[in-house]
Amino acid sequence: MSELLNKNILLGITGGIAAYKSAELCRLLIRQGAHIKVVMTPGACEFIQPLTFQALSGHQVYVDLFDAGANNAMDHIELARWSDLLLIAPASADFLAKLSQGYADNLLLTVALASQNTIAVAPAMNQQMYQDQATQQNLQLLNQRGVLIWGPDEGEQACGEIGPGRMLEPEVLSRHTVDFFKPGQLTGKHVMITAGPTREAIDPVRFISNRSSGKMGYELARAARDSGATVTLVSGPVCLQPPSQVNLLKCQSAEEMLNQVMSVITEQDIFIASAAVADYRPHQIADQKIKKTDETLTLPLVKNPDILSTVAHLYPRPFCVGFAAETTDLELNARNKLENKKLDLIAANWVNDEKSGFDVDDNALSVIWPGGMQELPHQPKSLIAEQLIDIIAKRFLLVE
Ligand code: C5P
Numbered sequence: 001m002s003e004l005l006n007k008n009i010l011l012g013i014t015g016g017i018a019a020y021k022s023a024e025l026c027r028l029l030i031r032q033g034a035h036i037k038v039v040m041t042p043g044a045c046e047f048i049q050p051l052t053f054q055a056l057s058g059h060q061v062y063v064d065l066f067d068a069g070a071n072n073a074m075d076h077i078e079l080a081r082w083s084d085l086l087l088i089a090p091a092s093a094d095f096l097a098k099l100s101q102g103y104a105d106n107l108l109l110t111v112a113l114a115s116q117n118t119i120a121v122a123p124a125m126n127q128q129m130y131q132d133q134a135t136q137q138n139l140q141l142l143n144q145r146g147v148l149i150w151g152p153d154e155g156e157q158a159c160g161e162i163g164p165g166r167m168l169e170p171e172v173l174s175r176h177t178v179d180f181f182k183p184g185q186l187t188g189k190h191v192m193i194t195a196g197p198t199r200e201a202i203d204p205v206r207f208i209s210n211r212s213s214g215k216m217g218y219e220l221a222r223a224a225r226d227s228g229a230t231v232t233l234v235s236g237p238v239c240l241q242p243p244s245q246v247n248l249l250k251c252q253s254a255e256e257m258l259n260q261v262m263s264v265i266t267e268q269d270i271f272i273a274s275a276a277v278a279d280y281r282p283h284q285i286a287d288q289k290i291k292k293t294d295e296t297l298t299l300p301l302v303k304n305p306d307i308l309s310t311v312a313h314l315y316p317r318p319f320c321v322g323f324a325a326e327t328t329d330l331e332l333n334a335r336n337k338l339e340n341k342k343l344d345l346i347a348a349n350w351v352n353d354e355k356s357g358f359d360v361d362d363n364a365l366s367v368i369w370p371g372g373m374q375e376l377p378h379q380p381k382s383l384i385a386e387q388l389i390d391i392i393a394k395r396f397l398l399v400e
Helices: 017-031 042-047 050-057 075-082 093-101 107-114 127-131 133-144 170-181 215-226 254-263 307-312 330-340 381-399
Strands: 008-013 035-040 085-091 118-123 153-156 162-166 190-195 230-235 247-250 270-273 280-282 301-303 319-326 345-350 362-369 372-380
Touching (some): 008 017, 008 075, 008 107, 017 035, 017 042, 017 050, 017 170, 035 042, 035 075, 035 107, 075 107, 085 093, 085 107, 118 133, 118 170, 127 162, 190 215, 215 270, 215 381, 247 254, 254 307, 270 307, 270 381, 319 381, 330 345, 330 362, 345 381, 362 381
Parallel strands (some): 008 035, 008 085, 190 230, 190 270, 230 247, 270 319, 319 345
Antiparallel strands (some): 153 162, 280 301, 345 362, 362 372
16 A cells, blocks of 8 residues: 555644554554654643654654754744645644634644645534534635545544544544545646625725625635636636635726636636626716715716636636526526637535525535536535536536
């Protein structure tokens, strides 16, 4: 078994009773060819001796943030650079809270903050602590930043209680690690995604916009990244944290979005237009704030460029995916757009349904391509995004 051959894995261990299981995890990872170095928090050393991990990994175990013998006191930077994956198992409630807030008051937290590579955490704690809102919010924040959350498991706990919070078994964590290093379907491919609304200025303080939150596009960017793609996210104004390891190009208006898209479009293999681009913009932007004088005000509007159609008419062009947000005749309208905009695939959703579409966490899609169709039933946008990226990848690889 050499599925982890020459992978550098930094195993972080925090203070919890599950720390004893990490000795087995360390052994399993090494058996599959990984190089393992271990960083322990002072709390972890209360549960298991660093000597155990030194013997298993064949390397010195790192504990002290202020180790005078370390290379120019730069252990945290060296270790962060060395690792392909930082796997923290067990990850205690206290550690997750500190990690989510960017604390750096022990060596493991400092390494995590200095790391540009993926971090995976295996939560392990009492079920009540796990289910507490504070822990849940910390995990959500970490997930949004691209930290992989592996587990926890449910069942009987060391404290005698039953519920979610047990660390995943070493065999399961080792399987997740192997899966993490398997090349994704879109490895080596460049994917561009537009997201969010656009803002079309009326005067220095007012604009025309829409209710798009950008959630779908941001989840698609995360899912494409997790499939191995190099992702460029062209985003209108939203209140979302961009996924880590994604190139973010910001814009406000449709014209700015078009410019950002065109600046790197020749490098893209796949273009996914999930942005809710304003169809029209004010003909002129007033230099000064418009005064309320008359009873009515007429704003002449002009049509915005259709970004998706522009990209789909390039030659050569990327594989083009559009969205159709409809309030009537969903399939018919989506099929017309597929044809008129010369798309390879379109994802259609109802926007008059309160449970899906704009500005909510869930969605349901009808995915249509020339000669085929697949329904993705109502579920969180994060899961819909994974399934849509999977369909896009399969269609793209077929026609490539
Ligand atoms: O024609 P309609 O606006 O319904 O088409 C929706 C699709 O076209 C979406 O994928 C959207 O991102 C894209 N679009 C665009 N530029 C526009 C209008 C829509 O890229 N100006």
